[in-house]
Structure formats: C-alpha cells, structure tokens
Amino acid sequence: MTIPRLRQLVIAAATLETADQLGELLGLGEPFIDPGVREFGLENRVYAIGDQFLEVVVPIAEAAPAQRFIDRGGEGGYMAIFQTDDLDALRARVDGMGIRRVWNIDLPDISASHLHPADIGGAIVSVDEARPAGSWRWGGPHWREQAVPGRLASAAMESPDPDGLAQRWALALGLTVDERVLYLDDGAIVFREGKTERLAAFGLYLPDAEEILERAEAMGLDVDEREISFAGVGLSLLE
Incomplete structure (x- = not known):
C-alpha cells in the first residue's frame, strides 16, 4: 500500500451562505452539489482545488450528526478524507483496532469507509479508494473544468492529548508519527495541543494569496498574519 x-477537507456550517462566502473568499470555481449527502441529513457544496476538494456541509435535519456537531461547538472542521490504494487492508486494520466503521460503500468507481470520530478522535475520517486513482466521484462529473489552481497541503488537529490522538490516526492510516506529524503522500497532518479535540486548521497553497488576504480583511474576517479565521477553521495560506 502506498x-x-x-x-x-470538510467544514460543517449552519447555512449555505458560509459555502458561498468560502467560494468568494478563496476565488473558487463553481461548486458541485451532491444530492447523495441527503442520506446524512445534509446539503453541501464541493469546490475543486487542483485535484483536491474543499467541502461545506449544512445540516437540513435536526437528527443529522453535523447538527449535533454544530450544537456542541459551533461551525468548524468536520471531516478529513484520505485516498488509499488498498482500502481492504485499512478496513481490516481498523476493525482489529476496534475502530467502528459507521458507513461503507463499494461502487464501481470508488469505495469508502467512514471511521467513527469517537473512536479515532477529533473528526470523522473517511478513507476512500478511487478507480481510477485520478478520479473522484465526490467532486462531481465536471470537477476538472471547475477546479482552480492550488492544493491542500496540510491539516492541523488539536487535542488535550495530541500524542495519543496522533498515534491513533497513525495506526489507522498505516503511518508513523514523526514529532506529532503524519507525513502523507503530498501533505501532512499536524497534531498540536488544544482544549478540545478538533480539526482546527487547513493549510492551502493558492496562487493569489495576497488577494485572498485583502478580501478577508474587506469581509471583516479575523486575519493573523497569513491565517484567516473562517467558520471555526483557520485557513492558513502557505508560501
């Protein structure tokens, strides 16, 4: 397995206005609206950045897990989706660890498993195997035409026990922790201390970062150097 x-990466938000604002802030293309997320009591918007994706989900049912998430702590980082080339091996590994798989799907072009956030910690983790590897059903049929240049480089997890959280994620994903960092194929997951376990920040490479920072100021968002506070998530514009 590679x-x-x-x-x-996914943000849970209270209204679709947040999704529209994210697209405006980052200068993103037309989003995909996936009717399949209604199964989870959600509406969504999915934006393509290179061959990766930022998604905003909005609960439309009181019983939706995302609604409970927002009720507990407000809008914020909700889910991280990883791509593997051997989902069978990962499923066997997490089953052996006692991490519950709360949703599984096997389609001709993609298979996926969602791992219970109470077991893995910090966020819902999905691990997906796309066929072919360069495809991505969740981005919609036209994501290549709608994508803007850039990439998702990293995510930051916070926890009162960052070492323990990092170890659980590492074991589930088949990785090794290196000083509270999990190094991925072309990115990283960073674990740092915080009051609660949460998906706290996204690291983004976007070519028009200075214009984005100017738009953030104009929109009245809090900006700390190159990190924008947006819907409970720090959007870090990397250089």
Whole structure:
C-alpha cells in the first residue's frame, strides 16, 4: 500500500451562505452539489482545488450528526478524507483496532469507509479508494473544468492529548508519527495541543494569496498574519 493522500477537507456550517462566502473568499470555481449527502441529513457544496476538494456541509435535519456537531461547538472542521490504494487492508486494520466503521460503500468507481470520530478522535475520517486513482466521484462529473489552481497541503488537529490522538490516526492510516506529524503522500497532518479535540486548521497553497488576504480583511474576517479565521477553521495560506 502506498502512503495515503489528503484528498478532501470538510467544514460543517449552519447555512449555505458560509459555502458561498468560502467560494468568494478563496476565488473558487463553481461548486458541485451532491444530492447523495441527503442520506446524512445534509446539503453541501464541493469546490475543486487542483485535484483536491474543499467541502461545506449544512445540516437540513435536526437528527443529522453535523447538527449535533454544530450544537456542541459551533461551525468548524468536520471531516478529513484520505485516498488509499488498498482500502481492504485499512478496513481490516481498523476493525482489529476496534475502530467502528459507521458507513461503507463499494461502487464501481470508488469505495469508502467512514471511521467513527469517537473512536479515532477529533473528526470523522473517511478513507476512500478511487478507480481510477485520478478520479473522484465526490467532486462531481465536471470537477476538472471547475477546479482552480492550488492544493491542500496540510491539516492541523488539536487535542488535550495530541500524542495519543496522533498515534491513533497513525495506526489507522498505516503511518508513523514523526514529532506529532503524519507525513502523507503530498501533505501532512499536524497534531498540536488544544482544549478540545478538533480539526482546527487547513493549510492551502493558492496562487493569489495576497488577494485572498485583502478580501478577508474587506469581509471583516479575523486575519493573523497569513491565517484567516473562517467558520471555526483557520485557513492558513502557505508560501
């Protein structure tokens, strides 16, 4: 099995206005609206950045897990989706660890398993195997035409026990922790101390970073150097 890739990051938000604002802020293309997420009591918008994706999900049912997430702590980082070339091996590994798989699907072009956030910690983790590897059903049929240049480089997890959280994620993903960092195929997951376990920040490479920072200021968002506070997530514009 090759090292997993970070393929998609997800924010849970209270309204679709947040999704529209994200697209405006980052200068993203037309989003894909996936009717399949209604199974989870959600509406969504999926934006393509290179061959990776930023998604905003909005609960439309009181019983939706995303609604409970927002009720507990407000809008924020909700899910991280990784791509593997051997999902069977990962499923066997997490089953052996006692990490529950709360949703599984096997389609001709993609298979996926969602890992219970109470077991792995910090966020919902999905691990997906796309066929062919360069495809991505969740981005919609036209994501290549709608993508803007750039990439998702990293995500930061916070926890009162960052070492323990990092170890659980490492074991599940088949990786090794290196000083609170999991190095992926073309990115990294960083673990740092925080009051609660949460998906706290996304690291992005985008070519028009200075314009994005100017738009953030104009939109009244909090900006700390190159990190924008947006819907409970720090959007870090990397150089």
